[in-house]
Amino acid sequence: FIRLHQSDEGPQPETGQKVREKDLRNLVSNLPYEGLDKWKQPNRYFPGNSIKTSKYTLLLFIPMNLFEQFHRLANLYFVGLAILNFVPVVNAFQPEVALIPICVILCLTAMKDAWEDFRRYQSDKRLNSMPCLIYSRKVKQFVERYWKDVRVGDFVKVVCNEIVPADLLLLHTSDPNGVCHIETANLDGETNLKQRRVVPGVSESFNSIVVCEKPNINLNHFKEKPDKDKVGAGIENLLLRGCTVRNTDHAVGFVVYAGHETKAMLNNNGPRYKRSKQERRLNIDVMFCVILLLTMCLVGTLPGLPPYLVPHSNGHLDSPSLSSFYMFFTMIILLQVLIPISLYVSIELVKIAQIFFITNDIDLYDEETDSQIQCRALNITEDLGQIEYIFTDKTGTLTENKMVFRRCSIMGTEYPHKENAIRQAVLTEPDSDEEVIFTQAPQALQTQWSLDSDDVNRKDTMHHHGSRRKVPGTAHSDVAFSSPLETEVTPDKKLLQQISGAESTSVSRKIDAYLDFFLALAICNTVVVSMSKRNRTISVDSSIEEDHFNPPVKLEGSGGNTGAQTCSLHVPRSSSEPAVTPDMVCYEAESPDEAALVYAAKAYGFILLGRTPDSVTVRLPSGEDLRFEVLDTLTFDSNRKRMSVLVRHPISKEYVLYTKGADYAIMELLGTPYAGMFRNQKNIAADTQQHLDYYAKEGLRTLCIAKKVLSGREYESWSADRHRALAAIENREQLIMDTAVQIETNLTLLGATGIEDRLQENVPDTITALREAGIQVWVLTGDKPETAVNIGYACRLLEEEDLVINMSCKNKVRRPLSAAMTSSNGLFSLKPDPRNVDTTPDISLVIDGRTLAMTLSSDLQERFVELAKHCRSVLCCRVTPLQKSAVVKIIREKLKVMTLAVGDGANDVNMIQAADVGIGISGQEGMQAVMMSDFAISRFKHLKKLLLVHGHWCNSRLANMIIYFFYKNTANVNLLFWYQFFCGFTATAMIDYWLMIFFNLFFTSAPPIMFGILDKDISAEMLLGVPELYRTGQGSGEYRFSTFWVSMLDAFYQSLVCFFIPYLAYRGSDMDIFSFGTPVNTISLFTILLHLSIEIKAWTVVHWVIMLGSVALYFIVTLAYSAICVTCNAYWTLQSQMVDPMFYLVCIITTVVALLPRYTFHVLKNSIAPSPLEQARHLDRMDPITRDQWIKEWRSFRGGGQVKRSGLSVPPSPTLGTSVEAYPPSPTASEITGDEFTLNVISENYNRPVHT
C-alpha cells in the first residue's frame, strides 16, 4: 500500500505550483526551535490555539458596542433626532429629555450584548484551559499543557475519549494498523465512528515540511503535501479540533491549524440572519410612514399662519422662509414617533418569545432522540404561517431512513424473503408483540446449540432458517425488539439452499456468483466494525438480548422432517479467533443502506469481522475466516453514484473489484458476458432490471452489485495512475474521480438488492393535512420514478383516482417536450371554468431529473411552472442536489410564493438554503442539513404542528402586532399634529415631554408585546383539526396593504376624535395647555388600550395583568410625577383634572366615539359575514367533545365528497402497473410526441401495495 510519490516531476506542473504558492503554507516542526526566543520561531506567524469568540474587552466594551449598535439604521435615526434637538433653532424638547429613548434602547441592547459576550468569554476560558499533552524536547516526553499553549508545528498526543485540541495531521496511533477512530458528534452531530489514518510512510522521526492549504471551511477537504518525500495526505489523515478520539488508546499528531484557523472554528458561524416576508412588507410601510411624516412636517411649515409674537433669543424675528425651514426640522423631532422605531425592538422581543414557545412545545419533542425542535434562524417565525409550497426530500424525511433488507435478486433469480416480510409485519404490529415473537434463528440458538453444530448438519439445518418460531408465554418487552428490528434479517429458504449448494461444491466456490454476491455485500462498504460498544451509549447490544431467549423455544420447522432439530447458521466459536464472537460485532455505517446490506450478509453467514485500512476479514458460512487485502477504496460520490472496493482474494490471489451503486449507474457499465455461467449476462441484466423495476414499484430502494476481476498488469498500471492522482495538489478530486471511473468499467452484474425504507409515522396524515391547508407538496428525490411514485401513493401524496402525468425523456429533445407541456397545459385550458375543477381529477406530475434539467432551461421554464401550478402534487425523481435547489428557486421566483424545503441529508442542503424557510430533519444522515436549516425537527410529522399551529400563531400574532403598532404610534402622534393647527404650527406639545416619553416607553409598550406573544386566535386543536384555516395566512395573510391603510385611517379618525372632542369641550374656557393635554393623553391611553382589547382574541391572566397594569401605571406615574415635579409644566394638572367631573365625562364619550366604528365593524362583520377564522373561534368556544364531533363530521363529509369525484376525463391510455403481483412488461407508453419522449398517464386503480 504505497502512497509515496515517485520523485519524477513529470506530471507536476511547476508553474502551476508557483502560482498557487500563495495559497499554500509551509509548516515545520517546532521541536528544533524549542526554548528559543519568540521571534526565532518558524511558526510564529500562525495564530496560537487559544480562541477568543468574545467580541468585546472590558475596557473597550462601551465604545465598541456603541459602534456596533450604530450600524443599525434605526439607531442612527434616533441619534440624529436627538442631536438635532441640541440645535437651538430647531429643538422641540429639552435636549436632554430627547436623549432618553435612545439611551434606553441602547442600554437594553448593550446589556444583552454584554451578557452574551460574557457567556462566550466564559466558554472560551474553559476551553482554553483544557489540558492536553504536548511533546517537549527537553523533557523528552509529552508534558501536560493547556489547549491555549498548543501552537502550529507542535506534536500533540491525544488519548482515548479526549477531545482533539487542534487540527492534527495524524502521524502515529496506538493501533498497529495506523488507524484512529474519531467521533465527530461535536462537529456535525454524527455519532458513528470514523476512521482516520496515519500519514503513510512517515516514521517516528518526522522532520519534513508540511505544505498545506490556507485554512478553509471545507470540512471534508484538506490537502497536505510534505515536500521532500511528497507524501499526499487528505482529510482522512486529519484529526479535526472538537472531535473525540474513540477506540484508540492514543494518537499523536502534528498541529497544522490551530485556534481560529481550525476547520471547526471556521465553520462555526452563529445563527443565520434571514429577512422574513413580513419584515420586507413592514419596511415598505415604514417608508410610507416616512412619507406621511414628511408631509405632515411640510404642512407644519406653511408660512404666514400666525404672526409670531416671540422673537428669537437674539431678539430678532426670523424671515418667514428661514423660520419655515427651521420649523420643518422641529416638526420632525416632534412627530418622530410616527416612525415606529420601537417596533423593531418589540418585534425582536416577540420573536424571541415565539421561539421560546416553539422550542418548548412538548408536541415537537421527540422522546426517542431526546431532541426538541431547534430554531436556528431567529427571525422568520412568521414565515412558517405563510408557506405555499413545500419541497421535501424523500429518504429520511418522509421515511425513517432505517433500512431493512427486504429482497434480493441474484444472477437473475428473485428471492422474495417472504418470511422476513412476515416477521417485519408482525413486529411492527404492536398488539402482537407480547404474544408472538419471531426471533432470529442464529441468535436464539447460539446459546444452546452452537457448540455442537458443524459443517455436516448445517446443510440440513439451513433449510429451517427463517422459519417462524413461536415463543409462547414469554412476554418480552418491546424494547428487546426495537433495536434488532432493523438489523436482523430472516434469510430466504431458497437462497440459503443455493448458498449451501454452492458451498458444498467447493470447486466452483471462487466463481460462484452467490458467494460473490454476499462477499460483495460484506466487503464493498465502509462499515466500521466495533467490538467494544459498551463504552459508548448506544442501543442494547444484541448479545445481551440472547439471554432473554430462554430454552422454551419451539421450532415449527416448515420442512417438518427435521422437527426440533438444532440448527444454527453460526460456525463454532472454536475457530481461529476465539475472542471475536460474531454476535459481539457492531457495525457503524455512514449510511444506513450499507449497514442493512452488511447485516443481510451476516444473516447468510458472511460475517464482516473486521476492517482495517488494508484488509477486510470476513467469516464465511463454512466458518472459514478470509482476510482480503484491500488495495483501494473508491468512495461514494454523487456524480458516480457508486462505490467500489478493490481487494485481492486471499485464495485465488485475483484482483477483484466489487462495486455497488445505483442501478442505472451500474447497468451502464456492464461489460462482456460473464463466462462460465448457466445464463448469459445479457439475460441476467434484463431479468435483474425487471426485478429492479418491480422493487422500485414496491417502494424499495434498489442497489446493484457488480464485480470485476482485474489482471495483475491491469492493476499495476491503474494503481500508478491512482497514486499520481492521490499525490496531486491541483485538481486532486477530479483526478481521483477519473481514476475511479477508469477502473469501474466492464463490470459483471452479480445481482440487486431491495431495501425497504419505512415511512415515518403519521406521514400520510401530515401530508394530507398540509394539502388541506392549501400547501402544495413536492417531493424531490434521488430515487427512481417507480420508487417515488410508490412512496407517493403510500404517503397519500398521490391519490388513487389521480391523473398522473409521467414525464421522462431519454435524450435531449426539446421540441417534443415543449409540445408535451403545451398539450398538458391544454388539459387545463380546456376547462377554464373554475367550477369544473371539482369534477376533474387531481393531476399529479412525475418528472425525472433529466427531463427536469431540460424543463428548467430558460425557454421552457415558464411552461413548466405553468404546468406545475396546476398539478396537485409533483414528484421529481433522480434529481441532483443542485436541481433540487434550482426547482425551489424557480418556483419561488416565478410564482412569488413562500417556499419551504425540508430534508435531512447533505444532498438537501442546497435546497434548504434556497427556500424561504429551510427545515432540517435531524435523522440518520448526520447534521449537515440541520446545520444549514432555519428550523431543525426530528420527525416529519412535527411539520404539521409547526406550520399549522405555530406558523399560524406566529404569523397572525406578529401581523396583528405590527398593524397595531403602526396604528398606536400614528394615533398618538397625530394628537400633537392636530394641536399644531391651534398653536400656529410652532411645534408645541400640550403634553409634558416626560409624560410623552413615558407614554411610549412604559404605558403602552408592554400590551402590544404581550399581544404579539400571547394572543391566541384559535386553539391548537382547532387549527390541527381544520387545516384549511392555515390558508388565511397564505399570500399576504393578515398583514396586507389594505390592512395597513385601514388601520392608518382608523388611527387618523381616532386621533381626530381624541383631539377634537376635548377641543370642543374646552374651547373658550380658561384651560391651560397642560391641563388640556392631560385629558387628551388619558383619552389616548384608553383608546389605544381598548382598541387593543377589541383585537385581543383570548384573555388570559397575563393579558388582564398587563392591560390593567398599564392603566394603573399611567395613573400612578403621572400622578406622582405631577405632584413631585414642582417646576414642571405638568405640575398638579392630573390632580386638578381628576377632581373635575368634566374630565371623566370627556374621557368616556371620546373613548366611546373613537372606538365605535371599529367595534361596530367587527360586530357587523362577525355577524353578517364571519371569516373562517371567526367561525373557527365560535367552534372553539364549544366544549371539546362537541367540537371534536363537529370536526369529525365535517371531515367525513368532505372526505366523502372526494371519493365521489370521478375521473371521467382521463384519456384512455394504457396503464402502468395495473397488477402488482405479475411483473408487468416494460411500461407501455402512450407516445404522444415521439420516440424519445414518453408521457405516461397513469389513471386510477393503481393498486398500491399496502405499507405497514
Add this chain to the structure above:
Amino acid sequence: MIAAMMASSYNAKEEDGHHSGSSSHGGAGAVKSKKPDNTAFKQQRLPAWQPILTAGTVLPAFFVIGLIFIPIGIGLYVTSNNIKEFEVDYTGVDINSPCYSCAKNFSWNSTQSCVCSVNFTLEQPFESNVFMYYGLSNFYQNHRRYVKSRDDSQLNGDLSALMNPSKECEPYRTNDGLPIAPCGAIANSLFNDTLDLYYVDSNSTKTPIPLAKKGIAWWTDKHVKFRNPSGNTNLTVTFQGTTKPVNWRKPVYELDPSEADNNGFINEDFIVWMRTAALPTFRKLYRIIQKKSGTTPTLPSGRYILDITYNYPVLSFDGRKRMILSTISWMGGKNPFLGIAYITVGSICFFLGVVLLIIHHKYDTRNNSADIPN
C-alpha cells in the same frame, strides 16, 4: 415576565450555538432530558376568556350605552343652559367703540394710562357666584417659544435662578445687565388692563361691585409652585439687583399695592397669566364676585359700566379683548357641546342597538351551526 422569557429562550439559543460549535465541551451534562415542561404557560394552554364580538353578544352594551348617555347628555345640556354668561368686547376696533381712541393711541412708553368705559345691560340677574374673566382672542399663548420662555425655578423662589435666569428666557432674560424678575416672554406680556365693574341703578348712581382678587389661582400654584425668594418679607430687598420686565410699568413686588402678600411671584393675577392657555382664544379668571347673603342676586339685571384702564395692546396681532361674566356650575363654564355630544352618541348607540337586534335575528342563529367554507 418578558425578561424571564428572554432569558430562558436565550438559553435554548446558546445551546444551539454550542451544539454547532466546534469547540464544545464534550457533551458534558447531556444526560438531562430536553423534554420541555408540560406547563400551561409553556404549552400555551393558559385558561382564557375568548369574547367574540357578534351582534348577539354586544347588543346589551349598545343599549346600555344609549340608555346611560342620553340622560347624561340631557343633564349636561340643561346644566349648561342654566349657566348665565355675559360677554363684552372692549378691544376698540370699531370707531364707535368707547375704547377706540385708547386702542388707537397706545404706546408702551406713555406714562398716562388711558381709561375707557363700556356700558352694558344684563337682561337676567346672575344668581350665584359670578366669575369675571378677561378673554383674549388670536393670542397664541401656546406658541412654542412663548411657552418655554419662563424660568420655573426662578418663580419657585430659587435665589440663584433669580439672579441668573434660565437661558430659555432669552431675549427677556436681562435688561441693562440686570436679570429680569420674572424673566421670559410670558411674564413680559402680562395682561395689565384693570377692569372695574359698576352697577348703575335706576337713579343712575354708580355702585362699585366688590371684586375679590383672591382665590382666582390654583391653590397649589399659589402655595407651592410660585414662591417669593426668601419668603414674603420685604420684597423690595429680595428683588434688589433685578429689574422689572421690559413691558411692565411696576416691578413685580409692587403688583398689588393694596395687599402686601399678593405681591412678588405669588401675585394671583400673575400666576393666572403664567398658566399659559391651551388655545389661541381663551379666557382667564380675573375676579370673583361673591354671592351676597340672602336672596338678592349677585348681579341683578340692569345697566352696568365697565371701566377699563386700557394698558394692553392687542391690535398689533389682530387680537381681541373681552370681559366675560359667568356663573359656574359643577361642569364649569357654559358649553352646550358636551351635552349635545352625549345625546347624539347615545342616540346613535341606541339606533345601532336596534340595527344589531335585527341583524342578530337574521344572522346570528346561523352561527350556531357554523360551517366553514373552503
